[in-house]
Amino acid sequence: MYVSLIANTIGVEKMKIVEKNIVKLHDQGLLVSNNGGLKYYFNKINDVRSEMFTNSIINAKLAALEFVKHFVSKLSKIKNANQKYFEFFSFDRSFGNQKLYPQRILRMVATISYYLPFFII
Template sequence: MSDNRLVPALVFGGLLAVGLIGGGALVGQGIVNLRAGDRTVTVRGLSEREVKADLAVLPLRFTASGEVLSDVQARIDADLATVRAFLTAQGYPAAAVDLGRLEVADTRSREYGNQQGPRFILAQTVVVRTNDVARVQATTRALNDLVRQGVVLQDFQGPSYIFTKLNDVRPAMIAEATAAARSGAEQFAKDSGNPLGPIRQATQGSFEILPRDGDGGEAAAIDKKVRVVATITYRLR
């Protein structure tokens, strides 16, 4: 009688074992599929382009000092006339030359508290803004002529050269960076033996404008390099 009961128990146990084995196989397959679905490759694509500045800004700040304010003002006015004549001789139209604010400092005031040196210091700024970048470059080399005429230039940092046409090159550079990223992803997929799938995530980095030759600051360089990096994650099938 116990033998008769043992047979069904063995059969049931065998079926249960088969079921567990089958269930384990399904769970294992599920993990494999999950990992296969999450397999990705992240690549970066670079695009660089050489450009030239198309806008130049040249600030000229000059000073005069003395004990009598009216005398110092007269010297500043004379220097201003000299600077305007110099810029006209350099070929700039009046529309390209802007007059900045006049700065007046009284060194005997409580703010300064200086009892030595000239009492009044006046500073005037003239700003040249033009698309004629080559002319500004030539003017910078000719500033000694202005100094020889008695104009005291203060805190001269040179002109700033600006590239304003980023929107003109942006679409093509993004396309180049994206194509470079895809080329790298295709090579990786080929090497790994997995077909390349669709894009899972894409990030476009900020555009950078750098000096072309890597010397000095970007603003001081006429020749520049525009750079962008696209980071793209692809699925692998």
């Protein structure tokens, strides 16, 4: 007998229990396949977007201030700031199949451009 099961849930811990019990179904003669394994979806991106963009601007300003300290006399205002995309990384990249671990690092890629004063020597 073959059974196909798709489960969408926010209860990741509960799904881990279900996954362990699938072995019992296999032992009872059910054909169990792993069609790509577990997939995790993050549906709270709008809850963190603003804070992450603000942090990106702060970090960009710190980097720009470090740059102007060595090459230019001062930093002017922001020319433009664009949020590019979000990216997920495995929480711990040191071992095993990372698809099995639900913890991820969320990174936002942004471009922030500043005006720099132009000096003629």
